[in-house]
Amino acid sequence: MTLDLVTIPCRADNYAFLVHDTESGDTALFDAPETAPIKAELDRRGWTLTDLFITHHHGDHVEGVDDLRAAYGCRVIGAKHDAERLPKLDVAVEPGDTATFSGHEVDVMAADGHTIGHVAYYMADAKAAFTGDSLMALGCGRLFEGTPEQMWDTLSRLMALPDETVICSGHEYTTANAKFALTVEPQNADLIRRAEDTDAMRARGEFTVPSLLALEKATNPFLRAGQPETKKAVDMENDGDAEVFAAIRRAKDNF
CATH class of the missing domain: 3.60.15.10 (Ribonuclease Z/Hydroxyacylglutathione hydrolase-like)
Known part of the structure; x- marks a missing residue:
């Protein structure tokens, strides 16, 4: 098959x-x-x-x-x-x-x-x-x-x-998304590497979609709202996961 x-x-x-x-x-x-x-x-x-x-x-x-x-x-x-x-x-x-x-x-x-x-x-x-x-x-x-x-x-x-x-x-938004993600977790080594890879792929005219879920979980700030290191990065260590997600989403809307 x-x-x-x-x-x-x-x-x-x-x-x-x-x-x-x-x-x-x-x-x-x-x-x-x-x-x-x-x-x-x-x-x-x-x-x-x-x-x-x-x-x-x-x-x-x-x-x-x-x-x-x-x-x-x-x-x-x-x-x-x-x-x-x-x-x-x-x-x-x-x-x-x-x-x-x-x-x-x-x-x-x-x-x-x-x-x-x-x-x-x-x-x-x-x-x-x-x-x-x-x-x-x-x-x-x-x-x-x-x-x-x-x-x-x-x-x-x-x-x-x-x-x-x-x-x-549904969309080729990855370059812009990477720029925002780096404002949330600027020390995330996986994210830094992915942002560099994204720039290189787009320079070659390649698609950045589809993407692997494992990579999203390591680098996508919206998926990482429940992670202690992400909560610390946005100064919301004691807040619930959904609240942290909401704050990150609002920040992206205004980015």
């Missing part, structure tokens, strides 16, 4: 992700920021889109859905409790459900915070989580609708996944 994971740059800084099952020939897409680059990648590889998973309702994640459904007849999967704001769903799922793609289980995870009704998808067979704008490379999504407590709960669920999980997030 072989699953191929392909990252597709879209729009100004968005990413979409294809997962292709080489045995069945089935192909899943996670989020559809626009049509043209996704169709071009499918055509280049000779793949046909069979399944399209949506993380949340924002236009830069769904604008290509209807065109791709018309072109390939793919089924569209998204959150039942946000269906009114999503393109028409063929399969409506809820957190805790297990969807399927070509016989592979796709766990649906609550990911409220950036929006209410945001979900993430974890595919163990691909060792990948598709997190949209919840957990991002060296960051997390801005809290447009949810509370800090909701986002901290989301990040805590994602942190519980295996360390080797590849985090497939």
Whole structure:
């Protein structure tokens, strides 16, 4: 059994992700920021889109859905409790459900915070989580609708996944996120090294997404809100994890 994971740059800084099952020939897409680059990648590889998973309702994640459904007849999967704001769903799922793609289980995870009704998808067979704008490379999504407590709960669920999980997030924000992260933990050696690596990758025109969960846990300040060294760095040693997360999120909003 072989699953191929392909990252597709879209729009100004968005990413979409294809997962292709080489045995069945089935192909899943996670989020559809626009049509043209996704169709071009499918055509280049000779793949046909069979399944399209949506993380949340924002236009830069769904604008290509209807065109791709018309072109390939793919089924569209998204959150039942946000269906009114999503393109028409063929399969409506809820957190805790297990969807399927070509016989592979796709766990649906609550990911409220950036929006209410945001979900993430974890595919163990691909060792990948598709997190949209919840957990991002060296960051997390801005809290447009949810509370800090909701986002901290989301990040805590994602942190519980295996360390080797590849985090497939929605945007190329890593350089800016690294600059902020260094203001939180300027002495974090792993973070310093990652910031340098990020600069080098971008200079070469490489993607910094997806990223490894183990690396996020070592360097992402939003995931590290519960760590004693992070609490000490922000002078909140006696505060709860969610409170520390909220303070870091506010600092990033004003950065």
